[in-house]
Amino acid sequence: MHDEPAGRREPRAGAVLAGLATLAYAWWAAGLAPFSLGATVAVVGAGLVAIAAGGRARRPAPRRVTVRQAAPWIVLALAAGAVQLASFVQAPRDDHPTISSLTNALLDSQPARAAALACWLALAVELARR
Amino acid sequence: MTAGLTLAAYAAVVVAAVALEVAARRREAPGFGEVLAAALRIRPVRVALLAGWLWLGWHVFVRVDWQ
Numbered sequence: 212m213h214d215e216p217a218g219r220r221e222p223r224a225g226a227v228l229a230g231l232a233t234l235a236y237a238w239w240a241a242g243l244a245p246f247s248l249g250a251t252v253a254v255v256g257a258g259l260v261a262i263a264a265g266g267r268a269r270r271p272a273p274r275r276v277t278v279r280q281a282a283p284w285i286v287l288a289l290a291a292g293a294v295q296l297a298s299f300v301q302a303p304r305d306d307h308p309t310i311s312s313l314t315n316a317l318l319d320s321q322p323a324r325a326a327a328l329a330c331w332l333a334l335a336v337e338l339a340r341r
Numbered sequence: 342m343t344a345g346l347t348l349a350a351y352a353a354v355v356v357a358a359v360a361l362e363v364a365a366r367r368r369e370a371p372g373f374g375e376v377l378a379a380a381l382r383i384r385p386v387r388v389a390l391l392a393g394w395l396w397l398g399w400h401v402f403v404r405v406d407w408q
Binding site for chain 1: 371378382398
């Protein structure tokens with residue numbers, strides 16, 4: 212009665228399949244030994260594939276943004292970088308946590324790592340599309 | 342105490358980002374996504390941001406000694 216045209220249904224099915232494949236891949240990659248060549252290839256390789264995929268489906272050019280309009284965001288990015296750098300150069304780490312030392316605690320389990328890795332890959336696609 | 346100060350600084354950055362985004366939407370000024378999209382159209386910035394994103398993934402998911 213209200214069948215969707217095939218052209219609309221296929222991209223949705225493709226997106227679901229891609230999402231499931233990404234989750235399965237992320238689960239596998241999150242279980243690899245840290246600091247290993249295999250983990251490096253699995254993570255960086257998947258990131259490169261995600262960037263390439265996003266780059267093939269670029270969004271239309273955004274409206275022009277002047278430096279003045281972007282200034283508040285640039286200042287905020289510099290402030291965030293300064294906080295991170297100030298923590299990074301100080302010790303002990305427990306007193307001066309960096310973003311990665313905080314995320315390490317959150318990503319202690321394989322399910323959490325797999326979910327975070329899948330999100331990182333999805334954001335890589337989205338970044339490359341812009 | 343020092344850890345608390347650092348965490349407060351990170352939280353302040355997050356709160357400022359949310360406030361900036363809300364203010365941008367009210368004034369129809371460019372929000373984070375638009376500024377990011379505009380920055381990504383500048384080739385050297387695009388290369389640096391995408392390379393930084395790859396490095397972040399490697400740093401967070403590979404260079405960590407899981408318990």
